[in-house]
Amino acid sequence: MNLVEKKTMSGDLNERLTTGGFRSTPQREHVYSVLLQKRDHPTAEEVFIRTKKTMPDISMATVYNCLDALVKCGLARQVTLDRGATRFCPNMREHCHFYCDSCDTVFDVDLPEKPRPGITLPHGFKAKHYEVAIHGICPECAKKKK
Amino acid sequence: MNLVEKKTMSGDLNERLTTGGFRSTPQREHVYSVLLQKRDHPTAEEVFIRTKKTMPDISMATVYNCLDALVKCGLARQVTLDRGATRFCPNMREHCHFYCDSCDTVFDVDLPEKPRPGITLPHGFKAKHYEVAIHGICPECAKKKK
DNA sequence: TCAATACTTAGAATAATTCCAAATTATGAA
DNA sequence: TTCATAATTTGGAATTATTCTAAGTATTGA
Ligand SMILES: [Mn+2]
Ligand SMILES: [Mn+2]
Ligand SMILES: [Zn+2]
Ligand SMILES: [Zn+2]
Numbered sequence: 001m002n003l004v005e006k007k008t009m010s011g012d013l014n015e016r017l018t019t020g021g022f023r024s025t026p027q028r029e030h031v032y033s034v035l036l037q038k039r040d041h042p043t044a045e046e047v048f049i050r051t052k053k054t055m056p057d058i059s060m061a062t063v064y065n066c067l068d069a070l071v072k073c074g075l076a077r078q079v080t081l082d083r084g085a086t087r088f089c090p091n092m093r094e095h096c097h098f099y100c101d102s103c104d105t106v107f108d109v110d111l112p113e114k115p116r117p118g119i120t121l122p123h124g125f126k127a128k129h130y131e132v133a134i135h136g137i138c139p140e141c142a143k144k145k146k
Numbered sequence: 147m148n149l150v151e152k153k154t155m156s157g158d159l160n161e162r163l164t165t166g167g168f169r170s171t172p173q174r175e176h177v178y179s180v181l182l183q184k185r186d187h188p189t190a191e192e193v194f195i196r197t198k199k200t201m202p203d204i205s206m207a208t209v210y211n212c213l214d215a216l217v218k219c220g221l222a223r224q225v226t227l228d229r230g231a232t233r234f235c236p237n238m239r240e241h242c243h244f245y246c247d248s249c250d251t252v253f254d255v256d257l258p259e260k261p262r263p264g265i266t267l268p269h270g271f272k273a274k275h276y277e278v279a280i281h282g283i284c285p286e287c288a289k290k291k292k
Numbered sequence: 293t294c295a296a297t298a299c300t301t302a303g304a305a306t307a308a309t310t311c312c313a314a315a316t317t318a319t320g321a322a
Numbered sequence: 323t324t325c326a327t328a329a330t331t332t333g334g335a336a337t338t339a340t341t342c343t344a345a346g347t348a349t350t351g352a
Pocket of ligand 4: 284
C-alpha cells in the first residue's frame with residue numbers, strides 16, 4: 001500500500017466513520033487496512049492475528065468492536081457460510097460468494113446487472129436483498145484432484 | 147397426521163435410515179415427525195421442546211444426534227441464516243429461503259427449473275450447489291406496517 | 293444366548309461471540 | 323487551557339450453540 005492509497009483509504013474510512021457516528025481511531029484504521037490488504041474473507045480471529053503484527057497490544061474485544069463499527073458504517077460486510085466463525089469482506093459492490101469445499105477458500109463472484117431474474121416470490125413478499133452462496137471446487141483444487 | 151400419512155412417513159423414514167446405515171429408532175421417528183408437522187424451520191432447541199411433548203424423556207444430545215442422522219440420510223437439510231442457531235427443514239426439493247427481517251420467520255421459496263441463469267463463474271470454478279437466501283418482509287408484516 | 297455394535301443420555305468441553313465494568317482517550321464548552 | 327462528558331479500549335466473565343465423552347441400554351445376528 002503506497003502513500004496515496006493510504007491517504008484515500010484513511011480519507012474514506014474517516015468520512016464513513018464520522019458520518020456513521022463513530023470516531024476514527026488507530027485501532028479502526030489498522031483493522032480496516034488489514035481487511036483491505038488480504039481479501040480472503042478472514043474471521044475475527046484471523047483479523048486479530050494480522051492486526052497484532054502492526055499493533056501488538058490490540059485486544060480481541062477491540063477487533064470485534066472495530067469490525068462491528070466498520071460493518072455498521074458500510075465499509076465491510078459479514079459473510080456467514082454454514083456453521084463456524086463469521087467472515088469479513090471489505091468488498092461493498094454487490095457480489096456473491098464461492099466457497100471451495102476442498103480448500104475452504106472463499107472467493108468473490110460478481111453478479112450480473114439484472115438482479116436474480118429467475119426467482120419469483122409468492123404474492124406479498126417484498127425482497128430487500130439477496131444472498132447467494134455457491135459451493136463447489138475452485139480451479140486450484142480441481143487441478144490437484146486430476 | 148392421519149394413519150396413512152403416518153404409515154408413509156414411517157416407511158419412508160425407515161427405508162432412508164437403513165439405506166443410510168442407520169437404525170430406525172423411536173427417537174428418530176419422533177424428531178422426524180416434529181420436523182414434518184410444523185415446517186417453520188425450527189432450531190435444534192425448538193425441535194427438542196416440541197419432541198418432549200410426545201417423548202418427555204428425550205435428551206438434547208439425542209435431538210442433535212437424530213437431526214444429524216436425518217441430514218446424513220437425506221431427509222432434512224440444515225439452514226444457516228446469519229448468525230444464530232442452525233435451523234432444520236424437511237423439504238428436500240430444491241428451494242431457497244425467504245427470511246422476514248421483521249418477524250424472523252423463514253419461508254420456503256421454490257426455485258425455477260433452470261438453475262441460476264444469471265451468474266457466470268470465472269473460468270475453472272465448478273459449482274456443486276447454490277444456496278440462496280432472500281431477506282425482506284413477509285406479507286403479514288407488510289400489512290401490519292401500513 | 294451372547295458378543296458386537298448401535299444408540300441414548302447427562303454432563304463436560306469447546307468455539308464464537310457478547311457483555312461488563314474499569315481504565316484510557318478524545319472532544320468541545322467555558 | 324481546563325474540565326466534564328462521552329466514546330473507546332481492554333481483560334475477563336458470561337452466554338450460546340454445538341460437539342465430545344464415557345457410561346448405560348437396546349438391538350442385531352451369529
Ligand atoms: Mn466477499
Ligand atoms: Mn426450507
Ligand atoms: Zn479450493
Ligand atoms: Zn414477517
